[in-house]
Amino acid sequence: MIIVFALLALVVLVAANWYLWRRLFRDTTRGPGLVRRAGAVAIAGGWVPAVGALVAERAGAPFRLQQVLAWPGFLWLALSVYLLLAVVAAEVVRPLLRRLPPGPGRTASSPARSAIRRPRSG
Numbered sequence: 001m002i003i004v005f006a007l008l009a010l011v012v013l014v015a016a017n018w019y020l021w022r023r024l025f026r027d028t029t030r031g032p033g034l035v036r037r038a039g040a041v042a043i044a045g046g047w048v049p050a051v052g053a054l055v056a057e058r059a060g061a062p063f064r065l066q067q068v069l070a071w072p073g074f075l076w077l078a079l080s081v082y083l084l085l086a087v088v089a090a091e092v093v094r095p096l097l098r099r100l101p102p103g104p105g106r107t108a109s110s111p112a113r114s115a116i117r118r119p120r121s122g
Contacts, residue, residue, distance in 0.1 A: 016084055017043050023087050046080065049073035 025039030053073030056066045 017047075017080070020080070020083055020087060023091075024083075043080075046076040050076045 021039055021043050025036050029035050049069055050073040053066070053069040056069050
């Protein structure tokens with residue numbers, strides 16, 4: 001039974017991190033590049049000290065090592081939870097904002113494309 005719980009927790013964790021990466025990095029950039037890779041490294045790399053802090057605490061590692069791993073590890077845990085909550089809350093508000101009438105600089109047909117400026121040719 002514990003294996004099923006651990007697999008379920010792992011699936012939820014991976015799905016939440018993928019969703020954060022998708023909404024924060026993939027959906028805000030034009031294509032694959034340095035920003036997307038940096039976002040993937042930041043999200044995946046943040047879990048290294050988090051898991052390290054949890055393992056060091058359970059394994060009875062020296063106190064100094066626990067301190068070094070705990071600050072960035074538990075800070076990342078809190079930051080990832082708050083990021084996920086903020087992105088999910090923004091998803092709730094997003095349809096309401098799309099109903100607003102277009103303002104200056106926005107067209108009714110494509111509100112997302114109005115923010116992208118492309119150089120004029122010719």
